[in-house]
Amino acid sequence: MQSEQSSTTTPFCKVCFKDIRRYDFASLFEDYPICPTCFNSMEPKTVVTMLDGIKTTSLFVYNEKVKQMLYQCKGCFDIEMAEIFLSRHKAFLRRKYRNWTLVPAPSYGSKDQVRGFNHVVEIFKGLERPFIHAIMKTDNVKQADLNFAERQQIGKHLSWSGGVSVAGLNILFVDDLMTTGATAKACAKMLLEHGASRVEILVMARTIDPKKRKENEISFSQKLRQIVDGIKKKIRGKPN
Ligand SMILES: [Zn+2]
Structure with a gap:
């Protein structure tokens, strides 16, 4: 209300x-x-694929608008921008992942300290699920600076946080952006090795081949109608 x-x-x-x-x-x-x-x-478009057997969902196409908004959030330390990205998805996401624990993509600690916030946590905290910072970056390596072969070796730059356990949990690995998926893949593998009972990946935006953009498009109005119908059903079904 x-x-x-x-x-x-x-x-x-x-x-x-x-x-x-x-x-x-x-x-x-x-x-x-x-x-x-x-x-x-922002081109909302839900894409679900399998990445090395891990269900991977992305919610937006990484276009100029998303790029500009992410820059404002990460580069210009605009924390208010973070809650905007998933604002129209969060009611649905809360229901879908209500029994899951979130593991944010690893970041290099000093970057978060400069920013004063972890942008991935800020983007996904609307899901109202607990976060476990299970994986850290051991150095300040940037995906964009790596070539394809180096990206596949990204695991070398990651480490498990001491004293953290994900055993028996359903883990949703979350990140702002996915390009090759190398980081997400490496992290999902680590999470499974540390006993997570299930791992899925959820990213805010994903780079998509422009040719594929038009294919399988789920129109936003269609999805919105589904959400509104769901809410109506819930309201009708509620006993007084
Ligand atoms: Zn507007």
């Missing part, structure tokens, strides 16, 4: 700063920090 306060203030899009409710039916049910126009410019 919306609070008294939010019903008297005008909600605005944190990306374009326009009034959201004028354009968005869905925001009558929940306060979203991003308007449908900005959201659609």
Whole structure:
């Protein structure tokens, strides 16, 4: 339920700063920090693939808009930007992963200290699941600086956090961006070796071959309708 306060203030899009409710039916049910126009410019597209036998889901195509927003979040330390990415997915994701524990992609500790926050945690904390920082980067290696062969050896730059256990847990490995998937693959392997009972990967955005972009497109309006129908069903099914 919306609070008294939010019903008297005008909600605005944190990306374009326009009034959201004028354009968005869905925001009558929940306060979203991003308007449908900005959201659609991020190319929401749920893609599910298997990466070395691990179910891997991505929610956006890594396009210029997403790149620019991620830069604002990571490069310009804009922590408010982080909650925007999954704001329209989180209700669904909370239900889907309600029994899962999140392991964020490894980061190099000093980078988080400079930023004052871990951007992956900030992006995914809307799922309201516990985080375990199980894997660390041992040096400040950047994927972008590595060639293909080096990326396949990414495991050399990763280490298990001392005293951390994932034994018997369903682990959802989460990251902001996936390109080759080398890091996610290496981490999933480590998690299984450390006794996780199940591992899946969820990334906010993924680089997708432009030719493949049009294929199998799940339109956003279709998905939104599914979510609204789900909410309606829930409301109807609730005993008084
Ligand atoms: Zn907007």
